Amino acid sequence: MSDIESTQSAPGGRQRPMSELETVVVRFAGDSGDGMQLTGTEFTKSIALEGSDLATFPDYPAEIRAPAGTLAGVSAYQVHFSSQEVFTPGDQPDVLVVMNPAALRINLPDLPRGGIIIANVGSFTQPNIEKAGYTSNPLENGSLSSYQVFAIDITKQVALALEGMGLTAKEVGRCKNFYALGLMFWLYNHPMEREEKSIRAKFQKNPKLAEANITAFRAGYYYGETAELFPTRYVVPPAVIAPGTYRHITGNEATAIGFITAAQLASLPLFCGSYPITPASDILHTLAMYPHYDVITFQAEDEIAAVAATIGAAYAGALGVTTTSGPGMALKSEAIGLAVMTELPLVIVNVQRGGPSTGLPTKTEQADLFQAVFGRNGECPVVVIAPATPGDCFWMAIEAARIAVRHMCTVIYLSDGYLANGAEPWRLPEVASLQKIPVTFRTDPQGFYPYLREPMTLARPWVVPGTPGMEHRIGGLEKEDVIGNVSYEANNHEKMVRIRAEKIARIVHEIPEATVYGDPSGDLLIVGWGSTYGAITQAVKSLRRRGYRVSALHLRHLNPMPANVGQIMASFRQVLVAEMNLGQLLMMLRAQFLVDAVGFHKIQGRPFKISEIVTKAEELLGAREQAELCTHAEAV
Amino acid sequence: MTQCNPEQAPKLTRKDFISDQDVRWCPGCGDYAILAGIQRVMPELGIPREKIVFVSGIGCSSRFPYYMNTYGFHSIHGRAPAIATGIKLTRPDLMIWVITGDGDGLSIGGNHLIHTMRRNVDLKILLFNNRIYGLTKGQTSPTSKHGMKTKSTPFGALDRPFNPLSVAIGSAATFVARSIDIDSPHLQYVLRRAADHKGTAFVELYQNCNVFNDGTWESVTDKDVRSDRLLVLEHGKPLVFGKERKKGIRMRPDMSPEIVEIDGNTSGLLVHDERRHDEGYHFMLSRLASPEFPEPIGVLRAVREPTYDELMTEQGRTVSQQQGKGNLEKLLHAGETWVVS
Numbered sequence: 001m002s003d004i005e006s007t008q009s010a011p012g013g014r015q016r017p018m019s020e021l022e023t024v025v026v027r028f029a030g031d032s033g034d035g036m037q038l039t040g041t042e043f044t045k046s047i048a049l050e051g052s053d054l055a056t057f058p059d060y061p062a063e064i065r066a067p068a069g070t071l072a073g074v075s076a077y078q079v080h081f082s083s084q085e086v087f088t089p090g091d092q093p094d095v096l097v098v099m100n101p102a103a104l105r106i107n108l109p110d111l112p113r114g115g116i117i118i119a120n121v122g123s124f125t126q127p128n129i130e131k132a133g134y135t136s137n138p139l140e141n142g143s144l145s146s147y148q149v150f151a152i153d154i155t156k157q158v159a160l161a162l163e164g165m166g167l168t169a170k171e172v173g174r175c176k177n178f179y180a181l182g183l184m185f186w187l188y189n190h191p192m193e194r195e196e197k198s199i200r201a202k203f204q205k206n207p208k209l210a211e212a213n214i215t216a217f218r219a220g221y222y223y224g225e226t227a228e229l230f231p232t233r234y235v236v237p238p239a240v241i242a243p244g245t246y247r248h249i250t251g252n253e254a255t256a257i258g259f260i261t262a263a264q265l266a267s268l269p270l271f272c273g274s275y276p277i278t279p280a281s282d283i284l285h286t287l288a289m290y291p292h293y294d295v296i297t298f299q300a301e302d303e304i305a306a307v308a309a310t311i312g313a314a315y316a317g318a319l320g321v322t323t324t325s326g327p328g329m330a331l332k333s334e335a336i337g338l339a340v341m342t343e344l345p346l347v348i349v350n351v352q353r354g355g356p357s358t359g360l361p362t363k364t365e366q367a368d369l370f371q372a373v374f375g376r377n378g379e380c381p382v383v384v385i386a387p388a389t390p391g392d393c394f395w396m397a398i399e400a401a402r403i404a405v406r407h408m409c410t411v412i413y414l415s416d417g418y419l420a421n422g423a424e425p426w427r428l429p430e431v432a433s434l435q436k437i438p439v440t441f442r443t444d445p446q447g448f449y450p451y452l453r454e455p456m457t458l459a460r461p462w463v464v465p466g467t468p469g470m471e472h473r474i475g476g477l478e479k480e481d482v483i484g485n486v487s488y489e490a491n492n493h494e495k496m497v498r499i500r501a502e503k504i505a506r507i508v509h510e511i512p513e514a515t516v517y518g519d520p521s522g523d524l525l526i527v528g529w530g531s532t533y534g535a536i537t538q539a540v541k542s543l544r545r546r547g548y549r550v551s552a553l554h555l556r557h558l559n560p561m562p563a564n565v566g567q568i569m570a571s572f573r574q575v576l577v578a579e580m581n582l583g584q585l586l587m588m589l590r591a592q593f594l595v596d597a598v599g600f601h602k603i604q605g606r607p608f609k610i611s612e613i614v615t616k617a618e619e620l621l622g623a624r625e626q627a628e629l630c631t632h633a634e635a636v
Numbered sequence: 637m638t639q640c641n642p643e644q645a646p647k648l649t650r651k652d653f654i655s656d657q658d659v660r661w662c663p664g665c666g667d668y669a670i671l672a673g674i675q676r677v678m679p680e681l682g683i684p685r686e687k688i689v690f691v692s693g694i695g696c697s698s699r700f701p702y703y704m705n706t707y708g709f710h711s712i713h714g715r716a717p718a719i720a721t722g723i724k725l726t727r728p729d730l731m732i733w734v735i736t737g738d739g740d741g742l743s744i745g746g747n748h749l750i751h752t753m754r755r756n757v758d759l760k761i762l763l764f765n766n767r768i769y770g771l772t773k774g775q776t777s778p779t780s781k782h783g784m785k786t787k788s789t790p791f792g793a794l795d796r797p798f799n800p801l802s803v804a805i806g807s808a809a810t811f812v813a814r815s816i817d818i819d820s821p822h823l824q825y826v827l828r829r830a831a832d833h834k835g836t837a838f839v840e841l842y843q844n845c846n847v848f849n850d851g852t853w854e855s856v857t858d859k860d861v862r863s864d865r866l867l868v869l870e871h872g873k874p875l876v877f878g879k880e881r882k883k884g885i886r887m888r889p890d891m892s893p894e895i896v897e898i899d900g901n902t903s904g905l906l907v908h909d910e911r912r913h914d915e916g917y918h919f920m921l922s923r924l925a926s927p928e929f930p931e932p933i934g935v936l937r938a939v940r941e942p943t944y945d946e947l948m949t950e951q952g953r954t955v956s957q958q959q960g961k962g963n964l965e966k967l968l969h970a971g972e973t974w975v976v977s
Contacts, residue, residue, distance in 0.1 A: 045972065048974060049974050051976070241976045242976070243976050243977050244975070244976060245969070245973050245974070245975050245976075246973060246974050246975070246976060247968075247969070247970075247971055247972065247973045247974075248971075248972070257967060257968065260962075260967055261964060261967065261968075264962075264964055264967075269726060271722065271725070271726055273722060290962060290967070291951060291952040291955045291956070292952065292955045292956040292959050292960065292961055292962045293962035293967065294962075296725050296726065296948065296952075298721070298722070298725060300718065300721075300751075301718075301747050301748065301750075301751035302747055304715060304718065304748075305715070305717075305718035305721075305747070305748050305751070306718075308711070308712075308715040308718035308719045308722065308748070309718045309719065309721045309722030309725070310722055311711075311719055311722065312691070312709075312718070312719035312720060312721065312722025312723040312724075312726070313722035313723065313725065313726040314722075315709060315719075315722075315723060316722065316723040316726035316727040316730070317726060317727065318722075318726045320722070334712055334713075335712060335715065337712075338711060338712050342709075427976075428968045428969065428973065429968070431964045431965050431968065434964070464727070465686065465687075465689045465707035465723065465727065465730055466686055466687055466707075466727060466729065466730060467686055468684065468686045469686070470686070471685055471686055471705055471706050471707050471708075472707070472708070473655070473657075473701050473702050473707075473708035473709070473710065474708070474709055474710070475701070475702075475708075475709060475710025475711060476694075476710065476711060476712050477710065485657070486702065
């Protein structure tokens, strides 16, 4: 816990002094069944209402319920909150709440020396200690001496608090997380009443359980107050946040809401064909809640049917969106080719996860960029875009839809597991400020041909079945230019290949120019795309604060790239491309711009830490400084 | 499906459904007869051309949409039922025909076919069964006979074949029928029945590939043998067949079918009931196969059940009634919000 700025002693014997903090990172960790995700989201809600800026990230195992107490079953939720602008969920926790030995074992490496551990000592039984792979109790063997350890028997405390409420042992056990939450509320000086209301709402159907959880929550809070365990309480002052109405939003929610909004702005029904896949399924779940918004969700029999039905829907005049992750993307590639050949508007959402194959289903990665840009048979150009933050998913969903229907093309929207499940406070846009998406279905048979093109965009007309006098046939075979009949003619094929490429290339004229964070020229430009935005921006911010001439370029449009990317890169002595793969954007930039950029790669299923990017940048800058020093030395 | 209203719709003829494209099937292909049959039946339905969409996958039969002067989508291998589902759910007012073959529908696209049928999406699916891969020039298909020698199985196919009707009935299709390319009146009857059915209508068409599998159906469809080898189904009529109509089918006490000689008296024979809800009897019919039994043609099964598109529309209406028509303001403000001033 850094940046202790002021300490004020609260009056009253048992009141603890109150320390003001600029920024705090708390991680809750426990067994999958311990309710850590709920604890985290409840705490996050309260933080938002207290006015802090924040970002969150859940880290849960691929197994739904791995055997209790094992390392495989550990689930965690991290929240970073601050009185300053927050860009990431935080490199490392200041406070680690662990509900069992396995959670300690897994998460301890991330905790800096001096960090706070709050451990449920009641779960540190011999079997649990062994299951976590410890040979002796880490709370007792002195191995944690460089941390501040608060060992509390939450299991026993909750059992005592809930005695006589007529609950089963299992039900009692499931209230432990609210005890931990109560303790955090006390530690960070959050009001209890709001949370009690929230618990009541959450357990509306089971008032007995609601009361039990509230009791556990209060017990945790009062334990903090009474036990004199913690020397201080903390308060994080409100951040300076742009005025407006906010909600807490994950990337997947923002994606779903963005597409509904886009469809409404285009006055089209929204069709989402999808097949369940982690970490994309929540988009389908969210969309399925909104049939009254002209949203059709279709859970198909497989990934191929999901995209095929979506293409059918686009053909019939809907805004067609299919959502998936890498393995599903692989299955969809033939159908994407069909969408490109038939030049129908189609949006494909790929919430990337660790690959190849099944890979790391619940972990994040950015290794599907090549797949998105190149991964089909034939010359098969598509637009590729990537949101930068959970809130940005809303805007990029609208952008994807706008490009697809205006240019009659396929747009691949690359999110990732980190954006999908990460959350941040999101300022709601004014509905009136949202731009309509103009869509015209051609209904005039006069002079109609299926592959006539709009001169500016090269888009072909969108004609939906049911329109009289315009019956025509389309398909995956090569089409005769303009006329649209099947054609195997050699020159026609080359012409059509070039037109399809040109159609995508021209979109560069309609996308915004890229903007640089920092100065427009300098010693080092750090280029990123997708969810690395937060870590790179914060890294650049702190490097600049220390006087380095470092800037950041974040790409939201990856194919085509904004027109000024080459020129921006040319204004820096060095270019570093940081991405969660082995250098895919790096290779594209080098190929397109002949720039001698270097890469920084992390493929661990986890996002970059700010410090990792800072260190890499220092290495690049430092290497240059050393070289300069040598020259000086030689000169002397 | 579009409401059939022949009196108001402009009178269309067979010619109206012929597109300007040259038909490119091999001369003598059974597909020609099927195309002609469909082009004859279409004007009778009283549905304007623009409300009709033909969707196909890949294979010889899948060229079909090019030859129909309606909306058409020649898609990718096996995926036509999925594409058609997307069209139907977006535009329930359109009448959608899926044209597929034994390879397209039962091999690469088998998954889509069974799931479309179980959902009962309102699509008319015609499966042209020639028991061979024609477009790729003669490999074994999922309906090829066991042991059949083809280019890919020079020493005989090891596969056991699928029976398309059994697959359809096993998937709880609400309409299952069979007809033959060369029997024009019967073909048109079955097509009309499929068109009139609300829900997934699955029709298997025996079709001859005169290049790679010529005569594959001869043993049952040849003029000389057909009355003994085919069982023409009619709802409410006993299962009688044979040149003299002196053979019938009844059930043994062990629930297996047997052929019996009859002499005018049909009592004790099975009486065809296409509307039975349980699939057992229809499945039994689908298993009747040459040489032991005559092969059934006609409508095996036709039951009315809510279609997926009807249920979807209904669900949307109910939610809209309960929650009100959605608007963006409500959408964005859903869940907990807070104001920063």
